Amino acid sequence: xxxxxxxxxxxxxxxxxxxxxxxxxxxxxxxxxxxxxxxxxxxxxxxxxxxxxxxxxxxxxxxxxxxxxxxxxxxxxxxxxxxxxxxxxxxxxxxxxxxxxxxxxxxxxxxxxxxxxxxxxxxxxxxxxxxxxxxxxxxxxxxxxxxxxxxxxxxxxxxxxxxxxxxxxxxxxxxxxxxxxxxxxxxxxxxxxxxxxxxxxxxxxxxxxxxxxxxxxxxxxxxxxxxxxxxxxxxxxxxxxxxxxxxxxxxxxxx
Amino acid sequence: xxxxxxxxxxxxxxxxxxxxxxxxxxxxxxxxxxxxxxxxxxxxxxxxxxxxxxxxxxxxxxxxxxxxxxxxxxxxxxxxxxxxxxxxxxxxxxxxxxxxxxxxxxxxxxxxxxxxxxxxxxxxxxxxxxxxxxxxxxxxxxxxxxxxxxxxxxxxxxxxxxxxxxxxxxxxxxxxxxxxxxxxxxxxxxxxxxxxxxxxxxxxxxx
Numbered sequence: 001x002x003x004x005x006x007x008x009x010x011x012x013x014x015x016x017x018x019x020x021x022x023x024x025x026x027x028x029x030x031x032x033x034x035x036x037x038x039x040x041x042x043x044x045x046x047x048x049x050x051x052x053x054x055x056x057x058x059x060x061x062x063x064x065x066x067x068x069x070x071x072x073x074x075x076x077x078x079x080x081x082x083x084x085x086x087x088x089x090x091x092x093x094x095x096x097x098x099x100x101x102x103x104x105x106x107x108x109x110x111x112x113x114x115x116x117x118x119x120x121x122x123x124x125x126x127x128x129x130x131x132x133x134x135x136x137x138x139x140x141x142x143x144x145x146x147x148x149x150x151x152x153x154x155x156x157x158x159x160x161x162x163x164x165x166x167x168x169x170x171x172x173x174x175x176x177x178x179x180x181x182x183x184x185x186x187x188x189x190x191x192x193x194x195x196x197x198x199x200x201x202x203x204x205x206x207x208x209x210x211x212x213x214x215x216x217x218x219x220x221x222x223x224x225x226x227x228x229x230x231x232x233x234x235x236x237x238x239x240x241x242x243x244x245x246x247x248x249x250x251x252x253x254x255x
Numbered sequence: 256x257x258x259x260x261x262x263x264x265x266x267x268x269x270x271x272x273x274x275x276x277x278x279x280x281x282x283x284x285x286x287x288x289x290x291x292x293x294x295x296x297x298x299x300x301x302x303x304x305x306x307x308x309x310x311x312x313x314x315x316x317x318x319x320x321x322x323x324x325x326x327x328x329x330x331x332x333x334x335x336x337x338x339x340x341x342x343x344x345x346x347x348x349x350x351x352x353x354x355x356x357x358x359x360x361x362x363x364x365x366x367x368x369x370x371x372x373x374x375x376x377x378x379x380x381x382x383x384x385x386x387x388x389x390x391x392x393x394x395x396x397x398x399x400x401x402x403x404x405x406x407x408x409x410x411x412x413x414x415x416x417x418x419x420x421x422x423x424x425x426x427x428x429x430x431x432x433x434x435x436x437x438x439x440x441x442x443x444x445x446x447x448x449x450x451x452x453x454x455x456x457x458x459x460x461x462x
Contacts, residue, residue, distance in 0.1 A: 121302030
């Protein structure tokens with residue numbers, strides 16, 4: 001039976017892992033190479049590395065950092081943050097990434113998903129969606145771009161469906177309303193997207209209690225959960241998280 | 256020395272990182288002479304098998320020749336799918352034909368997400384050398400929409416459940432392959448690679 005995945009996320013700025021609330025008020029959370037190795041060794045199922053300054057395409061230092069992190073990470077490794085061209089995915093895959101996440105550039109140029117999937121396979125193309133609840137409308141979310149700073153009029157669910165058709169192999173779905181708050185994932189959003197597509201959905205934004213992880217995997221129908229604060233600041237270990245989920249009937253890979 | 260065959264398709268760096276981590280003497284190359292001089296070969300690959308076969312075509316004969324003389328060969332993911340006779344991913348493609356079987360899509364009508372993405376439990380067949388010291392089965396990391404239907408009476412296969420029985424690995428004499436990514440399957444995956452390295456040194460001693 002396919003297990004649900006627990007995915008720590010490294011938000012990287014100036015060669016350090018940082019974490020904020022609703023993408024603001026960043027604080028230091030450690031060294032990306034050390035944290036990557038620690039999560040890989042401790043039984044995390046995948047690792048995500050996001051360059052939050054979105055400079056991967058032009059920043060050699062970041063690519064070198066990806067290389068260093070990858071040397072000690074023996075679980076699937078996704079890298080994203082400012083990718084605009086399929087060639088840049090090629091560079092990151094050669095640096096040790098297994099998948100690449102695309103966000104703003106895919107909104108600006110949806111064919112980038114198609115081109116990337118054709119060249120590297122759908123399994124390595126992750127569409128990242130930063131969604132925000134649309135004020136005054138129940139059950140509606142719109143896509144935001146540029147690390148959540150700019151709203152668009154694109155409906156998040158429709159965008160997910162379109163991205164799957166274009167060749168995205170997975171969706172990394174972040175609730176901008178919940179991110180960094182530790183107040184729980186947006187279950188309704190996650191469920192709406194999971195039910196609309198046939199590709200796996202990673203729920204992100206709002207991980208707090210272990211119950212919140214269990215809820216979004218169960219009621220939100222997510223295939224995986226991404227979390228940052230709760231792991232970086234030691235609230236829970238990967239092992240504790242998996243043991244809790246297992247007790248609650250969620251299939252997980254034993255640590 | 257082991258050689259990772261670099262034919263321009265795949266996560267060569269991830270595979271290289273894993274072999275280096277376990278202390279193996281590894282080279283990345285697509286030079287036929289280097290391939291001929293290797294103790295063992297690794298054929299990685301991600302993406303679509305048709306495209307991969309097209310890219311591997313110039314060195315396909317060398318790979319077949321080396322497989323025929325008994326050199327251990329490990330195919331990973333799409334590299335594993337290339338070991339079979341035929342693949343139906345985006346058309347019909349002839350593959351290396353080292354193991355009898357064909358590569359077909361995982362049915363899409365089972366209410367399961369495609370790709371089959373993540374960690375699944377693989378049940379080993381008895382006596383598979385690739386899984387020595389790993390018990391009856393373990394979890395490994397998958398990322399596939401196609402799988403191999405093995406029809407070779409001389410091959411042993413390991414299976415995982417995903418609505419249907421999906422082949423996770425195959426072993427036939429000196430030919431080994433995993434649909435999952437051992438280089439991305441934590442300690443158990445690294446053990447699979449260590450086992451392959453050991454097989455390569457044993458075969459070499461026997462010559």
